[in-house]
Amino acid sequence: MFIFMYKLLRGFLPAYLSMHIDNPPTCHYATRSSISGNFFIQPRFYRLSSSLNSFFPRTIKAWNALPETVKQSPSPHQFKVLLKLHLLKAIPSNPPVKYHNLSNGSIGRFLIQISLGLSPLKSQLFKYNLTDNPFCQICKLDVETPLHYFTGCPPLTTLAVELRSNVRLLLLKFPRIARFVGDLHSNEVYLNLLLNGVIHVPFSNSSDLDTELSPFYLDLYKITTNYVFHTKRLLPID
Numbered sequence: 001m002f003i004f005m006y007k008l009l010r011g012f013l014p015a016y017l018s019m020h021i022d023n024p025p026t027c028h029y030a031t032r033s034s035i036s037g038n039f040f041i042q043p044r045f046y047r048l049s050s051s052l053n054s055f056f057p058r059t060i061k062a063w064n065a066l067p068e069t070v071k072q073s074p075s076p077h078q079f080k081v082l083l084k085l086h087l088l089k090a091i092p093s094n095p096p097v098k099y100h101n102l103s104n105g106s107i108g109r110f111l112i113q114i115s116l117g118l119s120p121l122k123s124q125l126f127k128y129n130l131t132d133n134p135f136c137q138i139c140k141l142d143v144e145t146p147l148h149y150f151t152g153c154p155p156l157t158t159l160a161v162e163l164r165s166n167v168r169l170l171l172l173k174f175p176r177i178a179r180f181v182g183d184l185h186s187n188e189v190y191l192n193l194l195l196n197g198v199i200h201v202p203f204s205n206s207s208d209l210d211t212e213l214s215p216f217y218l219d220l221y222k223i224t225t226n227y228v229f230h231t232k233r234l235l236p237i238d
């Protein structure tokens with residue numbers, strides 16, 4: 001769409017297309033005076049909000065945001081080269097992978113809710129006066145905190161041990177990521193990993209680490225949601 005706009009402003013395209021913009025196209029071949037001209041396009045006032053999403057307003061907005069040096073390129077070839085360089089700089093090659101982006105469905109929602117402190121876990125409901133009983137509805141022995149649910153609830157011991165061992169195996173598979181996790185013996189570290197992923201990875205400095213993070217998160221999410229599924233915690237208890 002940038003090439004289209006460049007050609008439109010330079011008069012390379014049919015005149016009827018120029019009706020959509022307020023700057024009249026200059027000559028085909030850039031002279032010194034036209035190069036120094038201003039390539040800002042005055043956005044028009046659109047009465048319907050739906051037309052704001054239409055091609056021209058969108059393209060004009062993106063065009064105006066380009067650096068002047070790119071817009072003022074004297075030839076379409078140089079324009080393409082400078083545009084590519086600009087876009088490569090502007091778009092990070094590896095946008096940071098976010099663990100919570102994987103969440104979907106009721107189990108994914110449940111994990112995010114626990115992380116935010118307002119989930120159906122009894123201790124969290126109790127904190128917000130949404131229940132008068134903070135005790136675990138599975139074992140009824142202890143307050144149902146996130147830590148209790150993931151590590152301390154007696155009827156869930158087998159599943160919890162399996163979860164922890166799967167997490168350890170996963171970290172062995174991804175040693176470079178494991179370095180940023182911390183000591184898994186710490187309940188806080190362990191819980192944080194299950195609920196939020198790895199929060200201390202230096203994304204911007206190491207792009208290969210980012211590419212490893214995606215498959216790591218997929219597996220972590222799979223084994224954590226698998227635990228929740230098998231605890232049947234989201235099913236109504238009779």
Ligand SMILES: [Zn+2]
Nearest residue numbers: 136138139153
């Ligand atoms: Zn329990």
